[in-house]
Amino acid sequence: MTINTVYDLAVAGVQKSIPYKAGKPIEELERELGLTNIVKLASNENPLGMGQKARAAIESAIADLTLYPDGSGFHLKQALAEKFSVQADQITLGNGSNELLELVARAFLTPDCEVIFSQHAFAVYPIVTQAVGAKAVVVPALHYGHDLQAMLTRVTEKTRVIFIANPNNPTGTLLAQKDVEAFIAALPSHVICVLDEAYFEFVSQSETIDSVSWLKHYPNLVITRTFSKAYGLAGLRVGYSLSSVEIADLLNRVRQPFNNNSLALAAAHAALEDTDYLQRTIANNTAGMAQLTAGFAELNLMWIPSAGNFVSVDLKQDGKAIYDKLLRKGVIVRPVDVYEMPTFLRISIGTQQENATFLKALKDVLADV
Numbered sequence: 001m002t003i004n005t006v007y008d009l010a011v012a013g014v015q016k017s018i019p020y021k022a023g024k025p026i027e028e029l030e031r032e033l034g035l036t037n038i039v040k041l042a043s044n045e046n047p048l049g050m051g052q053k054a055r056a057a058i059e060s061a062i063a064d065l066t067l068y069p070d071g072s073g074f075h076l077k078q079a080l081a082e083k084f085s086v087q088a089d090q091i092t093l094g095n096g097s098n099e100l101l102e103l104v105a106r107a108f109l110t111p112d113c114e115v116i117f118s119q120h121a122f123a124v125y126p127i128v129t130q131a132v133g134a135k136a137v138v139v140p141a142l143h144y145g146h147d148l149q150a151m152l153t154r155v156t157e158k159t160r161v162i163f164i165a166n167p168n169n170p171t172g173t174l175l176a177q178k179d180v181e182a183f184i185a186a187l188p189s190h191v192i193c194v195l196d197e198a199y200f201e202f203v204s205q206s207e208t209i210d211s212v213s214w215l216k217h218y219p220n221l222v223i224t225r226t227f228s229k230a231y232g233l234a235g236l237r238v239g240y241s242l243s244s245v246e247i248a249d250l251l252n253r254v255r256q257p258f259n260n261n262s263l264a265l266a267a268a269h270a271a272l273e274d275t276d277y278l279q280r281t282i283a284n285n286t287a288g289m290a291q292l293t294a295g296f297a298e299l300n301l302m303w304i305p306s307a308g309n310f311v312s313v314d315l316k317q318d319g320k321a322i323y324d325k326l327l328r329k330g331v332i333v334r335p336v337d338v339y340e341m342p343t344f345l346r347i348s349i350g351t352q353q354e355n356a357t358f359l360k361a362l363k364d365v366l367a368d369v
């Protein structure tokens with residue numbers, strides 16, 4: 001082995017891995033272009049700002065910051081267990097639900113394993129797969145969503161993990177509950193199915209989500225959820241998984257002992273009980289989705305119907321170029337070329353005012369004003 005740089009020393013999967021590209025921070029655009037009043041609709045964050053209950057919980061938790069956090073997350077787990085009628089020891093807390101995806105990879109994958117996920121699926125799946133040197137098996141999408149039939153046919157003796165995002169990001173596509181359950185039921189027992197429900201709260205208002213009840217039948221099911229989206233705490237990094245007690249035990253063995261900080265634990269617990277904030281979030285999202293899609297229709301643009309707090313719109317031209325022009329008008333959205341959707345942009349639902357600002361900017365950019 002010839003070693004030219006330290007890159008040659010990295011695990012093969014890491015050498016090939018493409019770093020995750022986050023939505024552009026507001027402050028960065030301010031710095032680069034000297035703009036103010038920037039609208040960011042790029043990272044599916046909650047446009048209402050943090051809830052009052054979460055804020056109050058953080059303020060009281062500040063007093064104890066010299067102490068390590070509760071590494072077992074006792075109070076938050078109790079509250080989640082009660083809310084979803086599961087045992088507390090079926091819950092694993094993560095530094096964002098992204099950490100749970102990584103814990104699954106570290107607990108279950110070796111370079112001999114195969115991991116199945118869909119084309120256009122969430123970008124963190126290939127990252128955690130490659131980081132442990134496992135082989136990614138990417139299954140072509142069906143109408144921008146997961147093709148469960150095709151995914152099932154790709155299961156082999158080597159398959160160890162399957163990632164399914166429902167709704168999916170960045171497409172917003174939603175699989176029917178009965179189809180997801182049938183898929184999980186058809187999996188052999190050597191395959192762990194991770195059902196990523198980061199946008200669950202937006203769906204559960206209009207449809208019954210049964211996935212937690214499936215845990216009783218499928219010890220190989222892991223459901224991941226987050227406080228980053230509907231609960232408006234993306235900056236604090238709190239996610240959780242619901243699984244069998246056995247999987248939770250295994251994930252717990254690989255996580256860092258204090259992976260959630262005290263402010264995050266306190267705020268998430270308070271946010272869970274702030275039903276008023278959640279209702280306002282959902283109402284804003286429903287109205288904003290209608291507003292954006294009406295705007296797209298007016299501009300004769302096609303979009304993918306979305307069950308999340310974002311929508312991907314097809315501009316039928318280079319999305320990156322439109323993205324750059326929108327930046328110059330102080331609007332940050334998300335290019336999705338890395339998701340093999342080069343003509344699309346993904347727009348997070350904002351406040352009514354933010355959505356209007358974006359639509360006006362898009363109209364002007366498309367008219368080349």
Ligand SMILES: *Cc1c(COP(=O)(O)O)cnc(C)c1O
Nearest residue numbers: 096097098122169198226228239
């Ligand atoms: C945003 C998102 C997540 C994770 O977010 P965290 O902030 O790490 O909880 C996970 N899955 C999907 C599909 C997402 O869009």
